[in-house]
Amino acid sequence: MIRPALDASAISEAVRHGETTVAEVADAFLERIEALEPDVHAFASFKPLQVRLQASLNEGRGLLAGVPVGIKDILDSADHPTQFFSPIYADHQPSRDAHVVTLLRQAGALIMGKTHTTEFAYMRTGPTRNPHDLERTPGSSSAGSAAGMAADFFAVALGTQTAGSLLKPAAYCGLFAFKPSFGLVSLEGVKPLAPSFDTVGWYGRSVRDLGLVARVLIPGFELPEAPRRPLHLGFCRTPRWDQVQPEVAEALEHAVEQLRHAGHQVSELKLPDEFAGVFDDHLIINDCEGARSLAKEFEQHRSLLSPSILAMFDRAAATTWDQETAAKARLAALAPRLNERCQPFDAILAPNCAMLAPLAVDSAENTGPSDFIKFWGAFGWPQVNIPLPRAEGLLPIGLQMIGRFRTDGALLRVAERVAAELLTDRGH
Amino acid sequence: MIRPALDASAISEAVRHGETTVAEVADAFLERIEALEPDVHAFASFKPLQVRLQASLNEGRGLLAGVPVGIKDILDSADHPTQFFSPIYADHQPSRDAHVVTLLRQAGALIMGKTHTTEFAYMRTGPTRNPHDLERTPGSSSAGSAAGMAADFFAVALGTQTAGSLLKPAAYCGLFAFKPSFGLVSLEGVKPLAPSFDTVGWYGRSVRDLGLVARVLIPGFELPEAPRRPLHLGFCRTPRWDQVQPEVAEALEHAVEQLRHAGHQVSELKLPDEFAGVFDDHLIINDCEGARSLAKEFEQHRSLLSPSILAMFDRAAATTWDQETAAKARLAALAPRLNERCQPFDAILAPNCAMLAPLAVDSAENTGPSDFIKFWGAFGWPQVNIPLPRAEGLLPIGLQMIGRFRTDGALLRVAERVAAELLTDRGH
Known part of the structure; x- marks a missing residue:
């Protein structure tokens, strides 16, 4: 029986070597989810039958063979709704996966479901709680991915970061996290917030897992030799x-x-x-770009946007072109x-x-x-x-x-x- | 009767002032398309009934009231397939519009259809011909948008540019074109090629039309006073x-x-x-980013990619991380x-x-x-x-x-x- 606390490198190796089956891996994680999800609320969309179907079709090959992965609900997915934690997109079903979701599937991963984000990866939080203390927040905006990692619902999870959205939940939930250099990971099918900063990143159980996922999501990525001298x-x-x-x-x-x-x-x-001045400059750009990125939702569905998004629009309107x-x-x-x-x-x-x-x-x-x-x-x-x-x-x-x-x-x-x-x- | 050669500023003003109806505008352009499209091949998807339906629902308000627009088939659209001129995406129907397509609709525009692009906005050309001489290319990659403008199929058209994809067809087809500063226009729902350069731009019949569309697609955009002194x-x-x-x-x-x-x-x-060295540096980045952006298609559908895309992957593979x-x-x-x-x-x-x-x-x-x-x-x-x-x-x-x-x-x-x-x- 696979332990949900194993890292992705260990799980995929065990699967590739036939020491366990993808179905066994899926069962172990599904059991964990069914026990703790009612308290953690990591998932925006979770379909256990769909996970079992994927497991039964999984060939047990690839860098992430049989590795359960959570996907922040700011990335499109063809087999789950993508709702951005906004009523504007309630039950919205994309026609195709975000580029990185396809790359995960091609590497043999099991997509466990969509994890809660804040509204459009900005500030309004969802129902997710921190498994270390259920009275506390897991942080934002990659809340469900982080809480699900801390609760052992999957071995890897995708998040995104514009200001602190990947690393903050990692701090609060005690996770290894990696936000790559800007521009390395495809943003196709990822809802933009501030395109000067928006970056897909991920959580893992170990630093080696962070590198393993980098090899899948950054084609051409290679890990150099580790330095042996003192750092x-x-x-x-x-x-x-x-x-x-x-x-x-x-x-x-x-x-x-x-x-x-x-x-x-x-x-x-x-x-x-x-x-x-870097902090303030980041805020100015985040506000102005955020207002442009959400212009269509602001135009048509203003009453469905949260006070924090509306405040961002107010600040953007008060910022001149030259200030940005x-x-x-x-x-x-x-x-x-x-x-x-x-x-x-x-x-x-x-x-x-x-x-x-x-x-x-x-x-x-x-x-x-x-x-x-x-x-x-x-x-x-x-x-x-x-x-x-x-x-x-x-x-x-x-x-x-x-x-x-x-x-x-x-x-x-x-x-x-x-x-x-x-x-x-x-x-x- | 509206003349298809009027610019968008004139059309929208005539519509707003009740001098013509959106249905009349649609008919005039549809007639033009039906006469010349068999020679020009501007459209990847064209549904005249759908245009008439939009026209009948159009309220004749907004900066682009009743203005016929063509959309390069590299942008997602909810009412037409989005195929990127690739057999991999034959008949693929997105679930939602690209952000800019929604902004056009919100401003009152009529979406006339999807226009031919080269394969993934890269090099392999489609069937589109240059209305100035049907033996000649309209240029690439925004071929259908440019040829359709030159043939008076719409008054505005969207394209994208990574290297020369918007301006080159403008030169070959004799069009006003505007590629805004990088990062101003949302890329949500636009297939990435080289994200360091990818930019949505547009064609118009006049410089004032280029500015009119900028006001719609770049929230907060304002035109300054023109300088009166000699330039x-x-x-x-x-x-x-x-x-x-x-x-x-x-x-x-x-x-x-x-x-x-x-x-x-x-x-x-x-x-x-x-x-x-700028030319070569652009090529290096375009190749490496292009190979990352199309990694999922390369992994799964290599035999359906053109020689020019495969050559890009070869060059990217021969380029080191440090060179990029x-x-x-x-x-x-x-x-x-x-x-x-x-x-x-x-x-x-x-x-x-x-x-x-x-x-x-x-x-x-x-x-x-x-x-x-x-x-x-x-x-x-x-x-x-x-x-x-x-x-x-x-x-x-x-x-x-x-x-x-x-x-x-x-x-x-x-x-x-x-x-x-x-x-x-x-x-x-």
Whole structure:
């Protein structure tokens, strides 16, 4: 019997080697879902018979042979409705899969269902709860994918990120996550929000799974050799470090100390004041592009949009064309300077979320700031979340790792070593 | 009776003022289509009854009230199949309209049908012919939209551009065309090819129509006041001027002289040698991104792809990750330098295509180079085509006008003056 807690690499290997069948894998995960879904509410659409049908047709071949996957309901799917958590699209059934969903199927994955998103991947939250504490939010917007991972409903899940939508839920739910460099993964069939930032990313049970999925979703992607020498890491508190709650700050600093004790060099990376405006520039662009992306829904169905979306339209209307142009120009000018400052490091360490997962009841329109995530996402750089080892019963805390633009493979290799060091120290 | 040769601004005004009905407009254009479509082959899908039904439901309101529009078959549409000129998608019926198609409907437009594209907006051409000479190609990839405009099948048409797909057919078919700055128009429901460059653009009968459609498809777009002083234009022959055929070069130089005689300053803009690599960098990125965008079709339906698509995959496979990264970095580094050199000018004038429309029989996999178009598109800058006045019976020649990034409104205003000057000289 397959354990739902196995990672995708282990599951697909067991399937390919005939140590288990895809039907057995499907049954194990379906059982888990049927037991916990009534509390977690990860799924926007779930059809167990459809999963069993896929399993019976699955040939047990491919990089993701028999691997159960959850799909954020911001991506189109031919066998489930795609509703974007908006009444405007209630029961809307697309004619074809998003490009990445097809690539998953071609690699042998089992599509377990569509997972809850916030409304159009923006702020209004759905019913999903955090499996670590059902009173708390899993974060947004890739809420169902993250909560479903934490509840062992699937071994891999797709999300998307515009500001903090992939990494924040990874921090709150204690997951490995990877948001690739901007532009590497096809957005065909993915509802746009702010096209300057929109990126498909994914959750996995291990760093090696993050790389496995990268090989499926980024044709031509290859993992380089891991460096064997001690790593040189930059620890960047980012200009808003003062927002980080003491418990989170302490855990991050402890992780940095662990890495130093393991023989790696971790240097403080201080960014000059000119980087303090990145947060606001990201907001300006997100607002203006978001208003353009949802223009047709605003025109025809205004009364069905949430207050947070309408507030975004208000801010966009109050922003001039030249202000948006200037925000884009500032980011473009800062990118090479950030690259230069980060060049000496194998990767950057930074906070992911400033806080622990807040209570769901307080999170209907806001699950907490994404500042430390969007700071790097503004430049399209690849980002990873490493869940810090935590004592039983404590809420998860995430360590963010960042690579320079298009150094995705190297970042995953460095993340693999960092994750191993942090776990080792835990005494496992 | 409405004349199909009226521009969209005139048609929508006549409809809004009750001078004609939408049904009359539809009939006039349908008659034209029925007479000439058997020779032109502009449509991939055309349903006259469906057009009449739309016309009967049209309320005659909006910026595009009653304006007949053609839609390139690379954009999804809920009431026509979307086939991308690929047998892989034969009869494929999307569940919803591309975002821009919905915006057109909301503005009162009549969707006349889907127009022929090349295979996935790449190179393999369809059956469409150039109305100026039925032995010749209309250019690619927005072939049906351009040929349909030249044949008066609709007053506006949507296309897309990755390298030269919007402007080239405008040059060959003698059309006003506008490719906005990268990132302004939603790509939801548009099949991606190379996402670093993919942009929706359109054809119109006049520069004012290009601006009218911009107001519909770019929420928040506003046209500034036109400058009243003499213009200062930069004439950029671009590093590949030696490819321009004598007849085209002569026509462009004549246009420059006309503008000078009209009192405008036209200075030669010479770019330093470092810009000579832009063509190759565009090709590298187009190949690598194209191979990623069509990965699912390549995986499952390789035998249904054309030789030109397969050659793109071969080139992508022979390109390293670092070569693609370097190409992107070079373009990013050149962008501010190009901006600085173009800052003194109200707009840039440049060749559009180096040649006149070639024979269709020679154009099955290649309708001619797009170098002068993709040079500017590589930076995401807005581009306009002005059809040069030509004696009856001569094939069209296009003058390309370019603005700096996100100066779209100003570019259209300058283009309006340039077009008027060139027409005035013709003696109309």
